[in-house]
Amino acid sequence: MTRVGADWTELGCHPVTDSVHRIPLPMPQDGLRAINVYVVEGVDGVSLIDAGWNVPGNLEILRDGLASIDVGLDEITDVHVTHIHRDHYTMGPELRRRVGSRIHLGGGERPGLSALHELRSAVPEDSLAVLERAGAAEIAEASRIDSLAEPWIASDWEMPDEWTEQGPVSVAGRQMQARQTAGHTKGHLVFEDPGLGVTFTGDHVLPRISPSIGFELGGWDNPLGDYLDSLEAMLHRPDTEMLPAHGAVGGSVHVRVRELLDHHDARLRATRDRVRAREGATGADVAAGLPWTRRERAFTSLDGFNQMIAVCETVAHLDVLVARGEIVVDEVTVDGVQRYVTA
Numbered sequence: 001m002t003r004v005g006a007d008w009t010e011l012g013c014h015p016v017t018d019s020v021h022r023i024p025l026p027m028p029q030d031g032l033r034a035i036n037v038y039v040v041e042g043v044d045g046v047s048l049i050d051a052g053w054n055v056p057g058n059l060e061i062l063r064d065g066l067a068s069i070d071v072g073l074d075e076i077t078d079v080h081v082t083h084i085h086r087d088h089y090t091m092g093p094e095l096r097r098r099v100g101s102r103i104h105l106g107g108g109e110r111p112g113l114s115a116l117h118e119l120r121s122a123v124p125e126d127s128l129a130v131l132e133r134a135g136a137a138e139i140a141e142a143s144r145i146d147s148l149a150e151p152w153i154a155s156d157w158e159m160p161d162e163w164t165e166q167g168p169v170s171v172a173g174r175q176m177q178a179r180q181t182a183g184h185t186k187g188h189l190v191f192e193d194p195g196l197g198v199t200f201t202g203d204h205v206l207p208r209i210s211p212s213i214g215f216e217l218g219g220w221d222n223p224l225g226d227y228l229d230s231l232e233a234m235l236h237r238p239d240t241e242m243l244p245a246h247g248a249v250g251g252s253v254h255v256r257v258r259e260l261l262d263h264h265d266a267r268l269r270a271t272r273d274r275v276r277a278r279e280g281a282t283g284a285d286v287a288a289g290l291p292w293t294r295r296e297r298a299f300t301s302l303d304g305f306n307q308m309i310a311v312c313e314t315v316a317h318l319d320v321l322v323a324r325g326e327i328v329v330d331e332v333t334v335d336g337v338q339r340y341v342t343a
Contacts, residue, residue, distance in 0.1 A: 008248040009034040013065035016249055017196050017241075019174070023065035025052035027087050032246045035087045037062065038200060039071070044173030046071055047078040049191060049200045050245055051091035051103075054156055058091060059098075074099040080164070080171055082202030082245060083188040084109040084116075084217060090156035097155075107163040108180060108187025112217030120152045126220040127312050134283025135337040136311045143308045164189060181234070183227025184211040186218050192240060199240040204230065205256050207247040209294065210263055214312030224316035225323060228264060231257050264317075271317040272342065275327050279341045286340070287314035 014022045019041045024034040038049040046066075052058050063073045079092045079101050095101040105113070119125060131140035169178045169191070177192040181204040191200040203211040204227075213224050239254040274286045281289075287310050288299045302310060318340060321327045330341040 006248065008036070011061060011065075013039070013068045016243065017198060019172075020196065020198070020243075021065075021069060022243075022249065023062060025058045025061055025091075026055075027053055028055055030087070032087075034246070036243070036245055036247075036249070037091075038243060039066065039069070040172045040174060041071075042172030042174040044170065045077045046075045047080060047172040048076055048095075048101075049080050049171065050082055050088045050202065051079045051095060053087040054090040054094045054153075059094060062091070076101045078102045078104060078172070080104045080169070080189075080191065081160070082106075082190065082200065082204075083185040084112050085185065085203070086156065088202070088245065090153075092160070093155055093158040096158070096161075102162065103158075103160040104162045104164045104169075105160040106178075106180065106187035106189040107165050108182060109185060109218075110163060110187070111219060112186060113157065113159065115218050116157050117154075120154070126216050126218075127214065127308070130214065130216075130220055130283075130312050130315050131308060133336050133338050134287070134311050134315050136282075136284040136287075136307075137335070139284075139304065139308050139311060142304050146304065179233075179237070181230040183213055183223055183230050186216070186221075186226075188230075190234075192237065194238070194240075197240050198243050199253050200243045201253065202245045205234070205242060205253060205260065206244050207242065207251060207256060209246075210260055212309050212313060214314075214316035215309060216312075222316075222319055222323065224264070224313075224320045228261065228320070231261055268317055268321060271314065272321055272326055275318075275321075275340045276342045280330060280339045282337055282339055283315040283318055284311055286318065287311045290314065 009024050016022050021039040023037045025037055026034050035052055037052045040047045081089050081092055092103040128140045164178050166178055166180045169176050179190045181188045181190050184203045188204055190202055190204055213227050216223055234257050239252055242251050242253045243249050274289045275281055292310050325343055327340050328343050329338045331339040
């Protein structure tokens, strides 16, 4: 199953395993480049796992990919979405309008989807509040301004037909297990197919990067703590081949989970070391002193959106260190900014 040396973003409908194909849909102006939409065929017809981003041209790419395996767009009965982000969800309502497909979304995403409707913005207020307690009020304000400039398309965020809970789920008649894997979002799901020996991992387990943590919809709790717990839980399940939302298919889920856990252990150590080096640092101070992306870029080289993500992710790591007793909040300023010292 592992594809070595191939460009996973190449357009088309690519066979993955028995009864499963993969159609990459482009993600304009996004470093991830594309999302894998999985086509699952079974005794009950055709279903998708993840829908793609509803941008011009993607519906036609999806239609052409399906046609190459003699499947019509109108044969898609159901869309099972791993999580609420626009590159996964927004084509779902479009397919429902066009051909009547039913949309299934994890029950844990209900607060986030409700918040999107209230705010009419894809930038969560909870994350902006986190930026402010991190001492990054300027980034928060710039993010608010940018969010107002983006067109709000209410039809992209219509409610699903069904909220999926953890447990057995039928995907085109194939019996799978939906597993709650909070962290990247509150209601993120992965879908295990024991018969095929694969797991559709969404953004929870990706082959080359760690998903963003801390861009919370529906309230800020402990996103990194949830993510680490969700990763650990996957190690207690039988190992399977990985079918991720972004990147090439194949590879052991367990091997990649251990790599992600190691990555966050290292990141937690680096975060704690930054606090030790500058006692009384804010979340923004810590973020500015850490390298970012696989290329270890300086914080100042990131654009505004990615600076926002970086600060939120740093606070998520700081929250875990506080919960573990390794650092403490030493001061909260009159503006609500938290300053940290080592315990």
